[in-house]
Amino acid sequence: MKTRFSLGQLAVWGLVAVVIALPPLVKNNYQIFVVTLIGLYTMLTVGLSLVMGFAGQVSLGHATFYGIGAYAAALLSAMFGLPSWLALILATALTGLIGFFIGIPIFRLRGHYLAMATLGLNVIFSLIIKNEADITGGPSGFAHIPPLSVGGFVFDSDTKMYYIVWFMALATLFISMNVVNSRVGRALRAIHTSEVAAEALGVDANTYKLRVFALAAGFAGLSGALYAQAIHFISPSSFDILVSVELVTMTAIGGLASVWGSVFGAAAVVFLGQFIRDRMNELLEGASGEQEIIVFGLILVVIMVFMPEGVTAGGMKLLRRLRMER
Amino acid sequence: MxxxxxxxxxxxxxxxxxxxxxxxxxxxxxxxxxxxxxxxxxxxxxxxxxxxxxxxxxxxxxxxxxxxxxxxxxxxxxxxxLVRTFQNLQIFGSMSALENVMVGCHLRGRTGFVAASLRLPSVAAEERRIRAESLDYLEMVGLANRADDVAASLPFGKQRLVEIARALAAQPxxxxxxxxxxxxxxxxxxxxxxxxxxxxxxxxxxxxxxxxxxxxxxxxxxxxxxxxxxxxxxxxxxxxxxxxxxxxxxxxxxxxxxxxxxxx
Incomplete structure (x- = not known):
């Protein structure tokens, strides 16, 4: 445990260095935006990793909280005229709170039933934002979301947004790393392996599930709010069930129970998604970019079968085996 | 009484x-x-x-x-x-023997989500104390030398002892x-x-x-x-x-x- 912890710390500091150094090296604004997107997805993935990988509770509707954060930030600043920094904070807190309260009925369920319920949650959320067009803009989306500004400093360029997003992403990684390596993290892992045994030792399993779910929802809300403030326009398709599946794929690639694997998983899926969208019709006549979901599904299956601990852990194991054989 | x-x-x-x-x-x-x-x-x-x-x-x-x-x-x-063990072991297999016992100390710890997130100084102190106490319980069942072994890798009889140490750590x-x-x-x-x-x-x-x-x-x-x-x-x-x-x-x-x- 001690070694994994320091390895994780090392990974975080390495990541901090890369994050700071990257923008001057990349001149292309689009590429900066793509890396920003990875930061946003990292916040989602690391939360999902806490819920699924550590506490062992399947969530197939995590994009719901991403969406709640985005729409909350949009509504609070564009409709209610709150300053955007306040909208960001409130949207984050609100999403965490909603996660907590949604968790109360949902965590009465276990295993497949829980997975179905979270799936249903995402479907319901999509329906609501599509149908309540007066408030959310419906299928055509919500436009003119003010950019983030703090004390007169406006985050109005891709590079500025990049820095604030990655600052927050690193904060969520830091928090998650600390939580995992603590009494709380041990309790979560105990619940994952044997809920009866954890309970018998005095761990209030239900409360821990609710709190970790709320924390992950809060991370997702923060990510969604930043997303809305980065591109100023949101629409239901960014938060539907397919996005939830992508998030699970990212978490699985990074290693379900791996905090810093989340960054890797998010990056892999974002880059892969770009690649597939650009090349899909070359590979398959008449295929559109949206069919990327087929590829993600396939990848998810392959990983679950061959590398259930994720590509990072699985890859290391493979390397070790190759070295042994030589 | x-x-x-x-x-x-x-x-x-x-x-x-x-x-x-x-x-x-x-x-x-x-x-x-x-x-x-x-x-x-x-x-x-x-x-x-x-x-x-x-x-x-x-x-x-x-x-x-x-x-x-x-x-x-x-x-x-x-x-x-009132703390129990299980007939068909309910060991936390992916954790080390020591971590299993540290979960047993759960009730005597105070670190919650907020303190853990920020890794407050109190957290590190509590962590050290619980680690030391858990080692004592492993010592009591004769497993101090296997503290860092992954629990699932221990032989059956030793896993049972980990479970007992874990229950004792809750000070029942x-x-x-x-x-x-x-x-x-x-x-x-x-x-x-x-x-x-x-x-x-x-x-x-x-x-x-x-x-x-x-x-x-x-x-x-x-x-x-x-x-x-x-x-x-x-x-x-x-x-x-x-x-x-x-x-x-x-x-x-x-x-x-x-x-x-x-x-x-």
Whole structure:
């Protein structure tokens, strides 16, 4: 445990260095935006990793909280005229709170039933934002979301947004790393392996599930709010069930129970998604970019079968085996 | 402080149409080793699960250390000082032996989500204290040298000891051991005897569910016998060994032969 912890710390500091150094090296604004997107997805993935990988509770509707954060930030600043920094904070807190309260009925369920319920949650959320067009803009989306500004400093360029997003992403990684390596993290892992045994030792399993779910929802809300403030326009398709599946794929690639694997998983899926969208019709006549979901599904299956601990852990194991054989 | 630490009154549990536990009374005195025995399917483990809150009671009442624990969830019961182990091990396999025991210290820690997130100085101090204490508990069961081994990689007998250390780490007033000798080798069972006596001597009351008659008769002060969900006898080991209903329950009607067999 001690070694994994320091390895994780090392990974975080390495990541901090890369994050700071990257923008001057990349001149292309689009590429900066793509890396920003990875930061946003990292916040989602690391939360999902806490819920699924550590506490062992399947969530197939995590994009719901991403969406709640985005729409909350949009509504609070564009409709209610709150300053955007306040909208960001409130949207984050609100999403965490909603996660907590949604968790109360949902965590009465276990295993497949829980997975179905979270799936249903995402479907319901999509329906609501599509149908309540007066408030959310419906299928055509919500436009003119003010950019983030703090004390007169406006985050109005891709590079500025990049820095604030990655600052927050690193904060969520830091928090998650600390939580995992603590009494709380041990309790979560105990619940994952044997809920009866954890309970018998005095761990209030239900409360821990609710709190970790709320924390992950809060991370997702923060990510969604930043997303809305980065591109100023949101629409239901960014938060539907397919996005939830992508998030699970990212978490699985990074290693379900791996905090810093989340960054890797998010990056892999974002880059892969770009690649597939650009090349899909070359590979398959008449295929559109949206069919990327087929590829993600396939990848998810392959990983679950061959590398259930994720590509990072699985890859290391493979390397070790190759070295042994030589 | 009353003489008894746990009193169960007419507790009942049925699964479907089967009465697993049909109105059992138990009184466990402070500081004793109390054994619950009975043939397979007698309702021992169910009784155990009812006392620890793992299953909900259908009827009856349980008092523990001056509190009614009837209907409480098991984490609340653990908080009051009643901690159990499991017959089919419920070890946290992916954690190290030490981390398993550290989970046992859960109730004595205070670190919550907020303090943990920010890694406040109090967190690190608590972590050090719990780590040191957990090592002591591993030492007590003779596993200090395996502290960093992944729990799942330990042999079965050692995993059982990790479970006992983990339960001890919760500093229970009453420790309930569900068939601790099941699957152990002869020497392992003998050192288990010794460990259970040491636990009792440290001031912890012990409730044993056990199949291994030698273990039970050797160390228990009092024994209760379950048969088809009912208590058919209780008393000292000598009284139980002389009880014909008990022998009959175990092996049918041939009293003498049965006695020789059951208490060989």
């Amino acid at each position: 009353s003489d008894s630490i746990l009193e169960a009154r007419s507790i009942e549990k049925s699964f479907g149409g089967v009465m697993a536990v049909a109105g059992v009374d138990l009184t466990i005195r402070r500081g004793e080793i109390f054994a619950l025995i009975g043939p397979n399917g007698a309702g021992k483990t169910t009784t155990f699960n009812l006392l620890s809150g793992t299953h909900a009671l259908d009827r009856g009442a349980v008092n523990f250390d001056g509190h009614s624990i009837t209907g409480l969830p098991s984490h609340r019961i653990a908080q009051l000082g 007033k009453l420790l309930m051991l569900d068939e601790p000798a099941a699957g152990l080798t002869r020497p392992e069972t003998e050192s288990l005897d010794d460990l259970i006596c040491r636990i009792r001597d440290s001031g912890i009351t012990v409730l044993l569910v056990e199949h291994d008659m030698n273990l039970v008769m050797g160390i228990a002060e009092r024994v209760a016998v379950l048969h088809y969900g009912q208590k058919i006898a209780d008393g000292t080991p000598a009284e139980i060994q002389a009880d014909e209903r008990v022998i009959g329950a175990y092996l049918g009607l041939d009293w003498d032969g049965a006695r020789d067999y059951a208490f060989a």
